[in-house]
Amino acid sequence: MSSKVMSVEEVAGSLESGMTIGIGGWGSRRKPMALVRAILRSPVTDLTIVAYGGPDVGLLCAAGKVRRLVTAFVTMDSIPLEPHFRQARQSGAIELTEYDEGMFMFGLYAAAHRLPFLPTPVGLGSDVMRVNPELRTVRSPYEDGQELVAVPALRMDAALVHMNRADARGNAQYLGPDPYMDDLFAKAADRTYVSCERLVDTADFAKEGPVQSLLISRSQVAGVVETPNGAHFTDCLPDFGRDEAFQKLYAQSAADPDRWSAFSERFLSGDEAAYQDAVRVWREEAR
Amino acid sequence: MSEATRAEVCAAACADLFRGDGEIVAAAVAGFVPMLGSRLARATFAPDLLTTDGGPSLSAEPVPLGAPAGTVEGWLPFRDHLWLVLNGRRHVVMGPSQIDAHGNTNISCIGDWKQPSRQLLGVRGGPGNTLLNTTSYWVPKHSTRVFTEKVDMVSGVGWDRGAHEIRAVVTNLAVLDFETPERRMRLRSVHPGVRVEDVVEATGFELAVPDEVPETRRPDAEELRIMRDVLDPKGLREREVPA
Numbered sequence: 373m374s375s376k377v378m379s380v381e382e383v384a385g386s387l388e389s390g391m392t393i394g395i396g397g398w399g400s401r402r403k404p405m406a407l408v409r410a411i412l413r414s415p416v417t418d419l420t421i422v423a424y425g426g427p428d429v430g431l432l433c434a435a436g437k438v439r440r441l442v443t444a445f446v447t448m449d450s451i452p453l454e455p456h457f458r459q460a461r462q463s464g465a466i467e468l469t470e471y472d473e474g475m476f477m478f479g480l481y482a483a484a485h486r487l488p489f490l491p492t493p494v495g496l497g498s499d500v501m502r503v504n505p506e507l508r509t510v511r512s513p514y515e516d517g518q519e520l521v522a523v524p525a526l527r528m529d530a531a532l533v534h535m536n537r538a539d540a541r542g543n544a545q546y547l548g549p550d551p552y553m554d555d556l557f558a559k560a561a562d563r564t565y566v567s568c569e570r571l572v573d574t575a576d577f578a579k580e581g582p583v584q585s586l587l588i589s590r591s592q593v594a595g596v597v598e599t600p601n602g603a604h605f606t607d608c609l610p611d612f613g614r615d616e617a618f619q620k621l622y623a624q625s626a627a628d629p630d631r632w633s634a635f636s637e638r639f640l641s642g643d644e645a646a647y648q649d650a651v652r653v654w655r656e657e658a659r
Numbered sequence: 660m661s662e663a664t665r666a667e668v669c670a671a672a673c674a675d676l677f678r679g680d681g682e683i684v685a686a687a688v689a690g691f692v693p694m695l696g697s698r699l700a701r702a703t704f705a706p707d708l709l710t711t712d713g714g715p716s717l718s719a720e721p722v723p724l725g726a727p728a729g730t731v732e733g734w735l736p737f738r739d740h741l742w743l744v745l746n747g748r749r750h751v752v753m754g755p756s757q758i759d760a761h762g763n764t765n766i767s768c769i770g771d772w773k774q775p776s777r778q779l780l781g782v783r784g785g786p787g788n789t790l791l792n793t794t795s796y797w798v799p800k801h802s803t804r805v806f807t808e809k810v811d812m813v814s815g816v817g818w819d820r821g822a823h824e825i826r827a828v829v830t831n832l833a834v835l836d837f838e839t840p841e842r843r844m845r846l847r848s849v850h851p852g853v854r855v856e857d858v859v860e861a862t863g864f865e866l867a868v869p870d871e872v873p874e875t876r877r878p879d880a881e882e883l884r885i886m887r888d889v890l891d892p893k894g895l896r897e898r899e900v901p902a
Contacts (some may be wrong), residue, residue, distance in 0.1 A: 398737055424737075425781075445781035452780060461768065461778035470767065472786040474741040492745070494787035497820035499813040503772050550715045550736040 542593030
C-alpha cells in the first residue's frame with residue numbers, strides 16, 4: 373500500500389490560486405493551522421474559503437489570500453470576534469456568502485452526496501435570502517406543498533482537516549468530543565489533505581479509540597501530514613486544549629498594525645518548525 | 660440568606676422561560692445568566708429538561724457553571740444540534756446585538772451588509788433557531804443600541820417574519836414578551852428597583868406598556884441556595900450583570 377505522507381509545504385504547493393478550499397474544525401477548535409500557516413507562506417492567492425470560521429479565516433484574510441468566504445460565522449469562541457475577519461469585511465477586502473449554520477451543513481451534505489442541493493426551510497424570512505440573491509427555493513412535490521430553500525452543494529477543490537491520529541494510507545481518527553463536520557468536508561471535496569497530531573500504524577488505531585472514532589477513510593484522502601501541535605493555537609482535544617494566552621496575544625496583535633507586524637515577524641516569518649520553536653520560547657518567557 | 664441580587668433575579672427570570680417545555684434541550688448559549696437559569700429550572704420545577712455542559716455532553720444532572728459534565732446521559736455534537744433545530748425539541752436563548760419590536764434580531768453586522776461599519780459574528784444558527792425552535796433572548800445591558808427600530812441584518816426572524824415562537828426577552832432591567840394582538844414587544848415586568856420609565860428610555864422603539872406593570876418575581880430561598888451554593892459558587896452571574 374503506497375504511502376500518502378507529505379510535508380505541509382507539499383500540501384500547500386499542490387494548491388492553486390483561484391481554488392475553492394474547505395477548512396474543517398469549528399471556530400477556534402481543531403483547525404488545521406499548520407496547513408493554513410503553510411498556505412500563508414505559499415504564493416497561492418485568490419481563494420474561496422469554505423469554513424465554520426475561526427483564526428484560520430482571520431490569518432488567511434490578513435495575508436490577502438481570500439477572495440470570497442463562505443461561512444455562517446467567524447469566531448474564536450473564548451474571544452467572540454475575529455479581528456482580521458472584521459477588518460477584511462469592514463474594508464471591503466473580501467466577498468462573503470453568509471449562510472445559517474444548518475444551511476451550511478446541508479450544503480456540505482449535498483456536496484458529499486453529489487446532490488445539486490438539499491432542501492431546508494432554514495433561511496426563509498431572514499436576510500440570508502436578501503444577501504444571497506442567487507439562492508432559489510423549491511416547493512415540496514407532496515401534499516404539504518411546503519416552500520423550502522434549495523441550498524446549493526458546497527463543492528470544493530480541496531479540503532484541509534486536522535485529526536488526532538492518522539495512518540500513512542490516509543485513514544484518520546478523531547479522539548475529541550466532537551467530530552465537527554470534518555468527514556463531510558472530506559467527502560465534499562475533490563481531494564482532502566489530513567494533518568494529524570501523530571501518525572500511527574493502522575493496527576494501533578484500536579488502542580487509541582473505538583472503531584467509530586475512525587472518521588475519515590483513506591478513499592477520501594489525497595495526502596496526510598504529521599504536524600505535532602499542528603492545530604495550535606486552536607484546541608485539539610484530548611491532545612491539548614486551546615492556548616488561551618496565545619490566542620489572546622494573537623487577538624491583541626491583530627487589532628493593531630504595528631503589533632501585528634511584530635507578531636508576524638516573530639511567529640510567522642519562518643516555517644512550521646520555526647513557528648513551534650517561537651511559541652515555545654514565548655511560553656517560557658511568559659512564565 | 661441575603662436578598663437576591665439583580666443577576667439572581669435575571670437568572671430566575673431566565674429559568675422561568677423554560678416553564679412547560681418538558682423533555683427538550685435547553686440551549687442557553689447567550690451567556691452565564693441564561694445558562695444558569697436553564698440549569699436552575701432543571702434543578703427545581705423542570706426536571707425533564709436536558710442541559711449540556713456548555714459543550715457536546717448532555718449532563719445527567721444540571722452541573723455548576725464551568726464544571727465538567729460529570730455523568731453524561733447523551734452526546735450532542737454540533738451536527739446533532741443542527742439536526743435538532745429541524746427536529747424541533749429545543750428552546751434556544753440567544754444574545755442579540757440588535758432586536759426590534761417584532762423580535763427580529765441581528766448578530767451579523769452593523770451597517771450596510773456589503774461593507775459593514777462593524778462586522779460581528781455572522782448569522783450563526785439564528786435563521787434556523789428562530790424559524791423552527793422556541794427562542795428567547797438575553798440582553799445583559801438594556802439600551803437603545805440593542806433595542807432598535809430596525810435591525811441592520813435580520814439573522815433571527817421575528818414574529819412578523821415567520822418565527823416559530825419568540826417567547827420572551829430577559830434583560831438586566833426587565834422581562835419583555837410579545838403578548839399583544841399584533842405580537843409587538845410588551846413590557847411584562849420590571850425587576851425590583853427598576854422603574855417603567857427606565858425601560859422605556861432604554862428602548863429605541865415604542866414599547867407596549869400595560870397600565871399595571873408587575874415586578875419580576877424574586878427567586879425564593881431555595882433557588883438562591885441552589886444558585887449560590889451549587890450551580891454558580893464562583894458567582895459568574897454577577898460578572899455579567901453588575902449590581
